[in-house]
Amino acid sequence: MADIRSEFLGIKSPNPFWLASAPPTDKEYNVVRAFRAGWGGVVWKTLGEDPPIVNINGPRYGAIYGGDRRLLGFNNVELISDRPLDLNLREIKQVKRDWPDRAIVVSLMVPCEEAAWKRILPLVEDTGADGIELNFGCPHGMSERGMGSAVGQVPEYVEMVARWCKQNTRMPVIVKLTPNITDVRFPARAAQQGGADAVSLINTINSIMAIDLDRMAPSPHTDGKGTHGGFCGPAVKPIALNMVAEIARDPETSGLPISAIGGITTWRDAVEFMALGAGNVQVCTAAMAYGFRIVEDMVEGLKNWMDEKSYARLDDFVGLAVPNVTNWQYLNLNYVVKARIDQDACIKCGRCYVACEDTSHQAISNAKDGHRHFEVIDAECVGCNLCASVCPVENCITMEPMTGGTDPRTGQPVVKEYANWTTHPNNPNRVAAE
Amino acid sequence: MSQNMADIAAGRLSAAEYADNFTDLHTPLDDHQALIEADRCYFCDGAPCTTACPTGIDIPMFIRQISTGNPKGAAATILRDNIMGGMCARVCPTETLCEEVCVRNDAENKPVKIGQLQRFATDKLFAAGAQIFKKGADTGKRVAVVGGGPAGLSCAHALARQGHAVTVFEAHDKLGGLNEYGIASYKTVNNFAQHEVDYILGVGGITVEHGKRLGDNVILGQLRSDYDAVFLGLGLGAVNALSLEGEDLAGVLDAVAYIADLRQAKDLAKLPVGRRIVVIGGGMTAIDIAVQTKRLGAEDVTLVYRRGREHMKASAYEQELAQTSGVKIKYSAKPARLLGEGGHVRAVEFEYTQAHAKGERFTLEADMVFKAIGQKFVAGPVTGGNDVLELEGARIAVNNERRTSLPDVWAGGDCIAGGQDLTVAGVEDGKIAAASIDRFLRGDTE
Numbered sequence: 001m002a003d004i005r006s007e008f009l010g011i012k013s014p015n016p017f018w019l020a021s022a023p024p025t026d027k028e029y030n031v032v033r034a035f036r037a038g039w040g041g042v043v044w045k046t047l048g049e050d051p052p053i054v055n056i057n058g059p060r061y062g063a064i065y066g067g068d069r070r071l072l073g074f075n076n077v078e079l080i081s082d083r084p085l086d087l088n089l090r091e092i093k094q095v096k097r098d099w100p101d102r103a104i105v106v107s108l109m110v111p112c113e114e115a116a117w118k119r120i121l122p123l124v125e126d127t128g129a130d131g132i133e134l135n136f137g138c139p140h141g142m143s144e145r146g147m148g149s150a151v152g153q154v155p156e157y158v159e160m161v162a163r164w165c166k167q168n169t170r171m172p173v174i175v176k177l178t179p180n181i182t183d184v185r186f187p188a189r190a191a192q193q194g195g196a197d198a199v200s201l202i203n204t205i206n207s208i209m210a211i212d213l214d215r216m217a218p219s220p221h222t223d224g225k226g227t228h229g230g231f232c233g234p235a236v237k238p239i240a241l242n243m244v245a246e247i248a249r250d251p252e253t254s255g256l257p258i259s260a261i262g263g264i265t266t267w268r269d270a271v272e273f274m275a276l277g278a279g280n281v282q283v284c285t286a287a288m289a290y291g292f293r294i295v296e297d298m299v300e301g302l303k304n305w306m307d308e309k310s311y312a313r314l315d316d317f318v319g320l321a322v323p324n325v326t327n328w329q330y331l332n333l334n335y336v337v338k339a340r341i342d343q344d345a346c347i348k349c350g351r352c353y354v355a356c357e358d359t360s361h362q363a364i365s366n367a368k369d370g371h372r373h374f375e376v377i378d379a380e381c382v383g384c385n386l387c388a389s390v391c392p393v394e395n396c397i398t399m400e401p402m403t404g405g406t407d408p409r410t411g412q413p414v415v416k417e418y419a420n421w422t423t424h425p426n427n428p429n430r431v432a433a434e
Numbered sequence: 435m436s437q438n439m440a441d442i443a444a445g446r447l448s449a450a451e452y453a454d455n456f457t458d459l460h461t462p463l464d465d466h467q468a469l470i471e472a473d474r475c476y477f478c479d480g481a482p483c484t485t486a487c488p489t490g491i492d493i494p495m496f497i498r499q500i501s502t503g504n505p506k507g508a509a510a511t512i513l514r515d516n517i518m519g520g521m522c523a524r525v526c527p528t529e530t531l532c533e534e535v536c537v538r539n540d541a542e543n544k545p546v547k548i549g550q551l552q553r554f555a556t557d558k559l560f561a562a563g564a565q566i567f568k569k570g571a572d573t574g575k576r577v578a579v580v581g582g583g584p585a586g587l588s589c590a591h592a593l594a595r596q597g598h599a600v601t602v603f604e605a606h607d608k609l610g611g612l613n614e615y616g617i618a619s620y621k622t623v624n625n626f627a628q629h630e631v632d633y634i635l636g637v638g639g640i641t642v643e644h645g646k647r648l649g650d651n652v653i654l655g656q657l658r659s660d661y662d663a664v665f666l667g668l669g670l671g672a673v674n675a676l677s678l679e680g681e682d683l684a685g686v687l688d689a690v691a692y693i694a695d696l697r698q699a700k701d702l703a704k705l706p707v708g709r710r711i712v713v714i715g716g717g718m719t720a721i722d723i724a725v726q727t728k729r730l731g732a733e734d735v736t737l738v739y740r741r742g743r744e745h746m747k748a749s750a751y752e753q754e755l756a757q758t759s760g761v762k763i764k765y766s767a768k769p770a771r772l773l774g775e776g777g778h779v780r781a782v783e784f785e786y787t788q789a790h791a792k793g794e795r796f797t798l799e800a801d802m803v804f805k806a807i808g809q810k811f812v813a814g815p816v817t818g819g820n821d822v823l824e825l826e827g828a829r830i831a832v833n834n835e836r837r838t839s840l841p842d843v844w845a846g847g848d849c850i851a852g853g854q855d856l857t858v859a860g861v862e863d864g865k866i867a868a869a870s871i872d873r874f875l876r877g878d879t880e
Contacts, residue, residue, distance in 0.1 A: 067473035347540035350479030366480065392476050393541065 002306030003313050004299065006040060008279045009172035009197045009257060011130040013040035013103040016314055017270065017298050020261050020282035021045050021107035021133060021176070024292075026081055028091035032098070037292035038299060041103025043200075043282060046080035046135045047088050049110050049120070053079045053141070058222025062209030062229060071289045073233035073263075075207045079141040080109050085123070093127040105174065109135040109147050112157060114164045121169040131171045134161060134196075136187070137178035137203025139230045149203070152178035155190035162194025174259060177201040177243075179236075184243040185250045198257035199247065200282060202240045204230020233285035237263030241276060245325045248277030265294075267301030274314065275321035329421040336407050336414050337383035337399040339363070339376045345396040348372045352387035352397060360386050379408040440685055440778045440801040441709035446731025452702045455729035459620045459755075460550060468554040472501035474538060475546045482535035483548055488858045489516035489865065493532060497551055509559035510566050512552055515865075517591045518584055520560060520630050521613050522858045523553035524621050527718075529751045531858070560629060569639040570597030575875040578603065578661040580648050583611020584857045585847030586667030587634050588864025589871075594639035596872045601661070603646035609635075611669055611847075613857060615694040618722040620729070649815025658821060658842055663871045666830065666838070666845040667864065671812035676714065676805055680772030685779040689713065689723035689806035696726055708801030711735040712782050713761075714769055715806030717747040723804045724761040735761045736798055740768040740787055770795060772803060779803050811849050826851035836867035844871055 006016040018041040019025050019034055026045040034042060060078045063071055081088055096104050106129045110116040124132060135142075136152030143150040151157045158175060165173045175191035177184060179202040188199050206228045212219040218226025240262020247253050260278030264270050265286040273281050286294055311317045341352070341364075353366040353374050363380035364387060367373055376387075388397035402414045423430050447455070463471060475497040483493040492511050499508035512519035528534075528549040536545030559566070575598045579586045582604035590600040608614050613627040635642070646652045648668060657664045673688045675681060685708070699705050707730040713720050716739035728735045737756060739746055742765050746753060756763060766788040773781040781799045786792060816823040816830060824831040824839035829851040832838055836846045846863025848855050853863070 068470050347537040348478075348482070349476045349537045350481075351476060354479035372480065372482070 002303045002311060004302055004306070006280050006314055008103070008259065009131060009174070011041070011103045011105070011172065012101070013280070014038075014101060015040035015295075015299050015302070016274070016280035017295055018042060018103060018105075018259070018280060018282045019287060020284040021135065022284040022288075023076075023078060024284060024287050027083065027088075028095055031091075031095050031104075034287075034292050034295075035095075035099045035102050038295045039102070039292065040280075041105065041130075043105045043107050043133050044088070044092055044129070046107040046109045046138070047085055047120070047124070048080045048108075048142075048147075049116060050085050052082045052084055055079055055082050056222050059220035062220050064209055064233075064235065071233060071285075073209075073231055073235035074285050074288065075204065075209050075229035075231045077140050077227060077229040080107075080135065080138065085120075089123055089127055092124075092129055096128045096130075103131075104129050105131040105133050107133045107135050107176070109138065109142060112146055112151055112161065114168075117161065117164045118168050121165065121171075125169055125171060129171065131174060131197075132165065132169065133174040133176050133200060134165060135176055135203075136161070137176045137201075139178065139180055139204055139206045140228060149178040149180055152176075152187055152203070153181050155186045158187045159190040159194035162191050162196040166195035172197040174198045174200050176203055176261075178203045179239060179243055179262075180206050183246075185246055185253065188247045188250070188253050188256065192253050192256050196256075198259060198279070199253075200259035200261055201247070202236070202243050202262045204232045205236055205239065207231035232263065233289075234263045234265050237265075237269060241272065244273055244278055245276045245322065248319065248322045249325055267298045267305065270298060271302065271305060271317070272321075274318050276325070277319040277322050279314075279318060331420060332418045333421065333424065334415050334417060334419045336402040338378050338381045338402060339383065339385075339387050340398050340400045341374055341376060341387075342396050342398070343373075345393050346374060347393055347396075348374065349392060350374065351390045351392065355386050355390045360384060381409065439776075440780065442685070442706050442801050443709075444706045445703045446707065447703070449703065451731075456619050456623070456702065458623045459618075460553075462557060463547070463550050463554045468500055468551060471547050471551055472497045475501075476537060478537055482537065483532035483546075486531050486535045487516075488531070488854065488856065489519075489522075489862045491515045491519065491532075491552075493548055493552075496555055497546065497548070500551060500555055505555050505558040506562070506564060506566070508555035512556055513559075513566065516858065516861050517588050517634055517865075518613070518630060518857060518861045519552055520556035520633075521584075521617075521622065521627065522861065523549050523556060524626070525613075525617050526856070526858050527749045527751070530749050560633060565633070565636050567591070567595055567637045569594050569637055572599070573597040573875065575599065575662045576601070576660075577663045577665065577871060577875075578657040579665045579667065580646075580652065580657070581611065581667035581669055581847070581849075582606075582609035582631075582642065583667050583669050583847055584613060584860035585864040585867075586611070586665065587631065588861040589665045589667065589844075589846065589868045590640050590864075591634050591637055592865050592868030593871060594637045596868070597639070598662075598872070598875060599639060599641075601641045601643060603648070603652050603657075604642060604644050605647035605650075607644060609642065611667075611860075615697055616690065616719075616722075617697075617857075618693070618726055619697055620726075649818070653819070654816060654821040654843070655819055658840070662842070662875055664843045665864070665867055665871065666816065666843065666849060667847040667860065668811070668815075668830075668845070668849040670809035670848045672810050673805065674808045674810055676769055676772075676807065678769055678771055680774050680779065681805075683772055683774040683779040684777055685801060686772060686803045686805065689715070689719050689804040690809060692804065693719070693723055693726065696730075702730065705730060707732050709733045710799050710801050711804065712798050712800040712802075713737040713804045713806055714782070715739065715804075715808070716741065716745070717806065717808065718752060719809075720804075720806035721748045721752045721756050721761075723806055725756050725759045727802070727804070728760050732802075736764060737761055738764045738767050738769070738782075738784055738798070740766065742766055742788070766791075767796070773797070809848075829853070834866075835870035836863050837870060842874075 021043040025042040064073045138148030142148035175196040210219040258278045260273035261282040270281040353364045356364045477494045496508040496511040532548045533545040579602045609631045610627040711732045713724045724737045767784040770783045770785045830845045844867040847860035
């Protein structure tokens with residue numbers, strides 16, 4: 001059986017599944033329930049200075065749905081913990097004492113002054129917590145006060161605060177990054193420069209979930225007004241995957257430990273992030289949507305998958321996909337694929353046909369001998385994968401590489417040699433081929 | 435009870451039982467159920483369901499409109515192609531039409547519930563009372579429509595939308611044809627047929643004359659001279675006979691007539707029904723009479739069909755409905771004679787038709803026997819006098835525009851040759867004929 005025990009910055013947990021700093025980790029009651037359910041660790045909801053912040057008394061969450069009202073994403077306008085600092089600290093200490101095998105990292109957000117950090121760090125250290133996470137990501141409420149993403153969006157501040165923390169505590173320091181920036185590599189590099197032990201990402205994305213067309217106001221609203229909130233859940237996973245990959249493959253931050261966050265709902269999502277270099281993962285929305293029990297399947301699904309693939313430990317697969325993420329100009333232009341429709345699997349809905357006919361390359365025919373029949377016209381197919389993407393039947397349409405002969409679309413021979421844009425004759429900035 | 439006295443009685447059930455037995459066959463989808471079901475539609479290109487629909491409703495579009503929160507648009511999409519989309523949602527044999535070819539059958543053996551979604555959309559529109567059609571600008575042309583059933587009303591509605599003045603001649607007190615007098619009660623509860631008629635007439639420009647029967651107080655020749663065009667949606671005016679000994683015994687009834695009485699009954703408890711019922715036939719009418727007499731409280735209902743299950747015109751779904759309602763279906767037997775006592779039927783003797791038992795007989799005791807072996811067209815009114823229509827197989831011959839052999843007379847619905855004897859087919863006939871009549875009246879060359 002696969003060993004899924006995790007060690008992240010020396011912090012041990014029975015599995016790599018932590019709950020992210022968020023409402024589910026705001027107090028002892030919830031965290032204990034999470035540990036009972038089997039979560040490997042938590043990042044305690046962000047602590048700030050007293051007096052505690054106040055939350056609005058209107059709705060805090062909005063949602064976006066797919067078919068059958070399946071939750072695709074949340075956004076929220078909740079702030080950091082609104083409970084007294086001392087109460088949180090006492091509960092953290094108690095839970096850590098009661099659950100010594102679980103990871104407890106404490107999220108922090110105090111004003112951008114060294115004194116403020118110096119005040120709070122010893123208090124957290126005293127709880128016996130395993131580490132701290134700097135909340136540089138929260139996109140609402142706190143940023144207007146010069147905290148959260150207001151820090152995370154300025155690499156110099158990220159570096160400065162990370163350095164203050166490293167200088168004033170023995171605890172490992174994780175810097176949580178905001179996605180509300182142009183290039184996530186800059187704050188990641190800054191965190192590393194400041195001495196941070198790891199980055200965690202992504203925090204939530206600025207968003208308005210919907211407009212109520214009767215009120216002509218954002219939905220949900222508080223007394224008729226709405227504001228942007230932080231977007232999370234399955235819908236943000238592709239954005240998070242890219243940002244994690246950007247940091248994992250950046251030569252400047254290569255090897256910097258990553259705790260991945262962003263729409264992780266299943267064991268498979270977690271494995272994908274870890275394959276892109278994340279040492280562990282943090283989950284919030286999925287737990288808020290379905291409860292803590294989902295971790296049972298995450299644990300078992302991960303173990304079963306590792307057994308199937310003969311990975312004994314987490315480190316055996318962490319980062320394996322990183323070398324296969326590249327920049328567009330290095331993609332092999334000599335790799336030619338054609339769509340293939342499995343006629344036995346095809347249910348003849350015609351979605352591939354109309355997608356290609358209306359919006360792409362007119363590369364699928366829709367009739368044969370007067371009957372509905374969908375087939376790819378190789379002479380028109382550019383291998384774009386649109387048809388396979390819209391097909392409702394999994395694996396009915398596959399993209400098959402040509403291994404020789406001539407591409408009937410271009411009339412060019414299909415060759416095995418790798419060639420990319422950097423040496424292409426059409427590239428005005430091409431470099432001479434070797 | 436003595437052996438020779440037929441057990442026929444009204445009020446066999448409690449009021450609650452009647453209500454329960456004749457409630458809506460399908461509970462309508464609520465908003466949530468409709469959304470879930472609508473999400474199952476793949477929005478196929480060149481969708482097979484649309485091809486299979488006799489009226490060519492753009493089914494993927496109306497389902498998409500339900501899922502986007504545009505039920506009014508969904509209803510409009512349906513009604514533009516099929517003005518009786520509400521009734522068809524209730525009575526169409528969807529399992530042999532749109533739903534049979536749904537690609538979800540290939541995917542998971544479970545089609546999208548198209549009929550129920552269609553009902554959801556049209557019910558919403560009718561409940562909102564929104565009239566989405568209006569009469570066209572007056573063309574000064576006048577069209578006579580004979581018969582206010584699905585074909586006639588469909589034709590009248592389409593002509594009114596084009597601005598032609600339409601007069602509907604109807605023999606009965608109510609419009610709707612078999613929607614009103616024929617279809618099983620639990621398929622069209624709460625007087626839906628009349629609500630639909632009201633909606634259709636709501637377009638304006640349609641005058642109705644009740645109590646007018648062709649060949650009786652309306653003559654084809656007169657209509658041809660009084661109007662610019664004539665559409666005949668006459669239906670089938672007579673039922674086939676068994677032509678057997680004992681057919682004239684009391685208690686041997688036409689299913690069609692009894693169903694009409696049932697549909698018009700204000701109080702089902704006053705409708706007499708036998709304790710033991712034998713139904714002869716294998717179509718929808720046979721199923722409808724069998725199920726409804728069972729639901730009226732008959733103890734034993736046996737439907738006897740002369741051929742095998744697979745030949746039965748009633749769909750597998752309808753057969754199952756009968757069986758789950760407690761009707762016994764016997765296949766491969768034909769009636770040999772009806773036995774009576776004191777002038778009233780008491781039993782039917784059947785003869786097996788299948789090879790291994792051919793000629794062998796059995797007898798079913800019966801207090802009531804229903805004949806449901808098909809209806810036939812009464813051709814007299816269109817084959818006498820100077821205005822003679824060509825027939826084909828004893829029904830009116832038409833071309834693909836539903837034009838008869840007379841240049842200013844069209845026909846559709848059950849009275850024409852080659853029809854499917856379905857509400858939806860009648861609606862399509864009316865629609866096609868109206869388009870042809872409109873071209874004719876505007877002098878377009880064809």
